[in-house]
Amino acid sequence: MLAKQAWRILSNPTSLVTWVLKSKYFPTGDVLNAKLGSLPSYSWRSIYSSLEVIKNGSRWRVGNGKLIHIWDDRWLPTLSTYKVISPPNGNPEFPMVSALINPITKWWNVNLVRATFLPFEADTILRIPLTHNMLEDKIIWLGNNQGEFTVKSAYHIAYNLIEAKKDGECSSGDPYKSLWKRLWHLNLPAKVKIFAWRACVNGLPTMEAICSRGISNNSGCPICEKAPESINHALLSCDFSTLVWNQWSENPLGTQEVRWSFIDSAMFILSHHSQPDLEFFFGIAWAIWYNRNKVVHEESCLSHQQVWQLAKSVVEDFSNAVDWDFSQGLFLSNGTPHPQVFSRLTLMGQSRIMVGTLVLE
Numbered sequence: 001m002l003a004k005q006a007w008r009i010l011s012n013p014t015s016l017v018t019w020v021l022k023s024k025y026f027p028t029g030d031v032l033n034a035k036l037g038s039l040p041s042y043s044w045r046s047i048y049s050s051l052e053v054i055k056n057g058s059r060w061r062v063g064n065g066k067l068i069h070i071w072d073d074r075w076l077p078t079l080s081t082y083k084v085i086s087p088p089n090g091n092p093e094f095p096m097v098s099a100l101i102n103p104i105t106k107w108w109n110v111n112l113v114r115a116t117f118l119p120f121e122a123d124t125i126l127r128i129p130l131t132h133n134m135l136e137d138k139i140i141w142l143g144n145n146q147g148e149f150t151v152k153s154a155y156h157i158a159y160n161l162i163e164a165k166k167d168g169e170c171s172s173g174d175p176y177k178s179l180w181k182r183l184w185h186l187n188l189p190a191k192v193k194i195f196a197w198r199a200c201v202n203g204l205p206t207m208e209a210i211c212s213r214g215i216s217n218n219s220g221c222p223i224c225e226k227a228p229e230s231i232n233h234a235l236l237s238c239d240f241s242t243l244v245w246n247q248w249s250e251n252p253l254g255t256q257e258v259r260w261s262f263i264d265s266a267m268f269i270l271s272h273h274s275q276p277d278l279e280f281f282f283g284i285a286w287a288i289w290y291n292r293n294k295v296v297h298e299e300s301c302l303s304h305q306q307v308w309q310l311a312k313s314v315v316e317d318f319s320n321a322v323d324w325d326f327s328q329g330l331f332l333s334n335g336t337p338h339p340q341v342f343s344r345l346t347l348m349g350q351s352r353i354m355v356g357t358l359v360l361e
C-alpha cells in the first residue's frame with residue numbers, strides 16, 4: 001500500500017528515497033506539509049495521495065518543536081483531534097511549537113503557554129515531557145495500540161475517511177470546522193464552551209469511556225441504570241435528560257425520539273437556527289452533565305426542573321453579564337450583594353458569601 005511508502009519517508013528522514021523526494025517536493029518542511037508540485041512524478045503523486053491517510057492516523061511527538069505548527073498540526077496527547085482548540089492569538093510570529101519552549105531551560109515557557117491557551121489546554125501542554133537533548137520532533141502512528149504502522153490500520157483510517165466524505169462532508173479535512181469556529185464566540189461561560197467541545201469530540205469521561213479504558217467494569221448509566229452511559233445517552237436520550245429537554249418549549253430538535261449524535265444535533269442547530277438556540281442547546285447539556293456529576297461524586301441529585309433552571313440561568317445570566325461593569329462593585333449601597341453577583345454565586349453552588357474572600361469566576 002502506498003501509505004506504507006509515505007510512512008517510511010516520514011519515519012526515515014535520512015533514507016535515499018526521502019532525500020530525493022525531499023529535495024524536489026518538500027525542501028523546507030516535512031512531508032505532511034508538502035505540496036503536489038507542478039510536474040509530479042507518478043510515484044510522488046501516488047505517495048502524495050496517501051498522505052491524507054497518514055495525517056489522520058498520526059500525531060507529532062514533541063522534541064525541539066521546530067517542525068510542529070502550533071495551530072495546524074496534531075501534537076497534543078489528547079483524544080479526538082489532537083489539535084489545539086484554543087482560538088489562535090493572531091500572532092503570526094509564533095507559528096511553531098519551538099516558540100513555546102525556553103531554549104535555555106529546555107522546558108516550556110510557562111507564562112507564554114498560559115497566556116496563549118485556554119487553561120485546560122495549557123495544562124495539557126505543560127504536562128508534555130521534553131527531553132534535555134532536544135531531539136527532532138517525531139511522527140507517531142495512532143492507528144493501533146502498538147504505535148506501529150500497519151497496512152491494516154491504515155486501511156481502516158482510509159475507509160473511515162472515504163465514509164466521512166460519502167456523508168457529504170467537506171473535503172478540507174474537518175467537517176465540523178464551522179462549529180469549532182462558532183463555539184468560541186458563543187455568549188457562554190468558558191466552562192460551558194469547554195464542556196460543549198469535549199461533548200462534541202467524545203471527550204467526556206462517561207461510564208462507557210471509563211470502561212473502554214479498563215478503569216472500571218460498570219458501564220451503566222448512573223442515573224437510570226437502564227443502558228450503557230455513552231455521551232448520547234447521558235446528554236440526550238436518558239429518561240432524566242429527556243425530561244429536562246422537554247422543558248425547552250422552543251427546542252429546534254423537537255421532542256421526537258433522539259436519532260442524532262450530540263455533535264450532529266449541534267451541527268443541525270448551527271446550520272438551521274439562531275445562535276441563542278445553540279447557546280441553549282449547550283447550556284442544557286452542560287446542566288445535565290453537572291447534575292450527572294453531582295450524582296456520581298456527591299450522591300445528590302437535582303430535579304429535572306432545577307436542572308432546566310440551572311441551564312436557563314447559566315445562559316441568560318451570562319449574556320446579561322457580558323456588558324455588566326464589575327467596577328460598579330459587588331454590593332449595593334444598602335450592603336446587600338448585587339443581584340447578578342448573587343445569582344452567579346448561587347450558580348457556583350456557594351451557600352455562603354464570605355466578604356473579603358469573594359471570588360468570581
Ligand SMILES: [Zn+2]
Pocket residue numbers: 221222223224225226227233234238239240
Ligand atoms: Zn440513563
